[in-house]
Amino acid sequence: MHSPAGRRRADHTAIVGCDLFVDGIAVESPGSAADLAHLHERAREQGGFVWLDLHEPTEAALTRVAEVFDLHPLTVEDVLHREQRVKFERYDDVVFLVIRAAHYAEHERFTATSEIVSTGFLRLFAGPHFVIVVRQGTLTELSALQPELTPTPKKLAAGPWSVVHAILDRLMDVYADIVEALRTDADLTEAAVFTPGENVAIEQIYQLKRQLMKFKAAVLPLHRPLATLAGRSFAGPSKDIHRYLRDVAGRHTAVMEEVVALDEVLNALLQARLTQLTVDQNNDMRRIASWAAIAALITTIAGVYGMNFTHMPELGWRYGYPSVALLMLVSASGLYWVLRRAGWL
Known part of the structure; x- marks a missing residue:
C-alpha cells in the first residue's frame, strides 16, 4: 500500500505542466499535485481554467487527478490501457478525446530495415474549467506548446477549448510535415526503381509501405472525431473556436487525402518492382x-x-x-x- 507521501511523489513525477489561467493569464503554477483541488476550486470561482499536462502517469496519479476533476472511471481505464483506438466520447460536460500522435525520424538513406515513423497516444480531457493532456510515448513536438501560448492571453482567454484547438493545430502541422517527408522517401525510391543499374530490394519498398501504414493508422481514424468537434451541433467551444476547429478538420482532410494517394503510389510502385523482377x-x-x-x-x-x-x-x-x-x-x-x-x- 502506497503512503500519501509516495503517492504525492508519483503524482508530481507525472506532471509536466500545471497552471491556472484566468482571462488568459497564468496566475498560479503549483509546486505539487496536492494543490490540484485548490487550483480547480479557484478556476471555478474566478471563471478560469486549469491546464494540466501529464506524461505516462501511474494508476495512483491518474486516480488522484480523476478524483479532483471528477473524471468518469471509464476514461481512466482507457488511459491506463495503452493501446487504444482513436475516439471521441462525451461524459456530461466533459469531452474525452483519444489521439495518436506521430513522430518522423530523420535519416540519410532509407533501407529495408529503417524505422522512421513512431507513434504515441495523446488523451485530452476538456471540461468547463480544465483541460487535461495525458501523453504516452515521445511526443516532443507538443512539449513547447504551453510556453508558446502563455504569452498570448487573448487566445487563452477563450478557455479550455483554445488549448484543445492549439494541440490539434500543432498535431496537423506535424502530420503535414510527416506526409511530406514520406512523399520525399517515396519519390526517391520511385526514382531508384526506374533508374537502370539501381538494385532496389522489394523489401525496401515494403518497409516504406509499413511505415506509411503505421502513420495511416494514426491519421485516418481521427476524421470522425474532428468532424464531430467541428460540427455545428456540437456545443462547448465558442463560435470563434468552432471556426478554428473547422479549419483543423479541413487540414486533416487534406492530410488524409495525401496519405491515401501516397498509399496508392506505393502499391503501384510495389507492383511495378514485382513486374520488373x-x-x-x-x-x-x-x-x-x-x-x-x-x-x-x-x-x-x-x-x-x-x-x-x-x-x-x-x-x-x-x-x-x-x-x-x-x-x-x-x-x-x-x-x-x-x-x-x-x-x-
Whole structure:
C-alpha cells in the first residue's frame, strides 16, 4: 500500500505542466499535485481554467487527478490501457478525446530495415474549467506548446477549448510535415526503381509501405472525431473556436487525402518492382535457353560426326575435321545472330 507521501511523489513525477489561467493569464503554477483541488476550486470561482499536462502517469496519479476533476472511471481505464483506438466520447460536460500522435525520424538513406515513423497516444480531457493532456510515448513536438501560448492571453482567454484547438493545430502541422517527408522517401525510391543499374530490394519498398501504414493508422481514424468537434451541433467551444476547429478538420482532410494517394503510389510502385523482377527472370531464362540452343546445335553436329561409320561422307577427307569445326562455328554464329535479333540475347 502506497503512503500519501509516495503517492504525492508519483503524482508530481507525472506532471509536466500545471497552471491556472484566468482571462488568459497564468496566475498560479503549483509546486505539487496536492494543490490540484485548490487550483480547480479557484478556476471555478474566478471563471478560469486549469491546464494540466501529464506524461505516462501511474494508476495512483491518474486516480488522484480523476478524483479532483471528477473524471468518469471509464476514461481512466482507457488511459491506463495503452493501446487504444482513436475516439471521441462525451461524459456530461466533459469531452474525452483519444489521439495518436506521430513522430518522423530523420535519416540519410532509407533501407529495408529503417524505422522512421513512431507513434504515441495523446488523451485530452476538456471540461468547463480544465483541460487535461495525458501523453504516452515521445511526443516532443507538443512539449513547447504551453510556453508558446502563455504569452498570448487573448487566445487563452477563450478557455479550455483554445488549448484543445492549439494541440490539434500543432498535431496537423506535424502530420503535414510527416506526409511530406514520406512523399520525399517515396519519390526517391520511385526514382531508384526506374533508374537502370539501381538494385532496389522489394523489401525496401515494403518497409516504406509499413511505415506509411503505421502513420495511416494514426491519421485516418481521427476524421470522425474532428468532424464531430467541428460540427455545428456540437456545443462547448465558442463560435470563434468552432471556426478554428473547422479549419483543423479541413487540414486533416487534406492530410488524409495525401496519405491515401501516397498509399496508392506505393502499391503501384510495389507492383511495378514485382513486374520488373518477373521480366528480369524471364530475360534470364531466355538467355539460358538461347545459349542452351547454341550448345545443342554444336553438340548435334559433333555427335553426328563422332559416330565414325565406315561409309560416312567425307570421313577420310584430309580437311574433314577443320570443315566440321568451321560448320559448327558458322551454324552457332548464325543462330546467335538470329536470337540476338529476336531480343533473346
